[in-house]
Amino acid sequence: MLKSIINLFFPKVCYTCKQPLTDHEQYVCTDCRHHLPVTNFHKHNANFVRNLFYGRANIINGTALLRFEKKGSVQQLIHELKYRDHQDIGLFLGHWLGEELSTIDAYKAIDLVIPVPLHKKKFKRRGYNQVTKFGQQIAKALKADYNENLLIKITNTSSQVNKKRFARWNNNNELFSLVNKEKIENKHILLVDDLITTGATIEACMQVLNSANNVNISIATMAIA
Known part of the structure; x- marks a missing residue:
């Protein structure tokens, strides 16, 4: 009853269409989730992500949800998440x-999940x-x-938000550093991020990780452009 009263005055809405959610829905309504453009790369062993980095970085597996x-709806979701x-x-x-x-057997070998980091100033600003x-x-889920x-x-x-694709590609001055290198030695790492556009950021991260x-x-992201 209390939950129903709260929902009456402060209804939870779908993050994409902004319509009220039912009691059995979370975050995104059933209709919007059904229409989200899934890639299924990992289900069909597609190499699209791996091919994106061909000649730039060596990855074992790669996918984007x-x-x-x-x-589109995915841009709306990521905007709600980030900002x-x-x-x-x-x-x-x-x-x-x-x-x-x-x-999927190929991902069961993951030992460690590492996110693409934010700079400390951006982290402080966003929180x-x-x-x-x-x-x-x-x-x-992977027990990693x-x-x-x-x-x-x-x-x-x-910020990359308002940059054209070519400008993002040329924004290759992102520098990363590795702390306690020995902690990732002999491990299978899953590097995660929100969005792949040109792949320049992930490539820069991989160059540092490969110094161990x-x-x-392997790579897993929320979305790919």
Whole structure:
């Protein structure tokens, strides 16, 4: 009864269509979830993500849960997550992708999940890393460790939101650093992020992670453009 009263005055709405959710729905309504553009890369062993990094970085496996389209529902979800503090979207997407990856042998070998980090100034301004809960949920599903203190960002680049694709591609001055390198040696790492556009940020992270001995790296993101 209390829950019904709260919902009456403060109804929970779908993050995409903004319509009220039913008692059995969370974060996204059934209709919107049904129409989210899933990639199914990991289900069909598609190599689209791996091919994106061909000649740039060596990855074991790579996937993205959703396809990102300008002014689409996925953009709306990521915007709500990054700029309106709706971190439960990270929980929702992480649980979804984590459950799917946990059924695939190729991802059962993951030892450690690491998120692409924010620069400390951006973290202080936003108050959270939008990838944290996403990564934590995936790590939980894979029974892997999660650590966001090993990879740090040491340059504070400007936001990518309003940049054209070519400008993002050329924004290759992002620098990262690795702390306690020995903690990732001989491990299979899953590097997680919110969105792949050109892949430049993930490539920069991988270059640093590969400085450790005998490291295998796979990639999982919320979406890909």
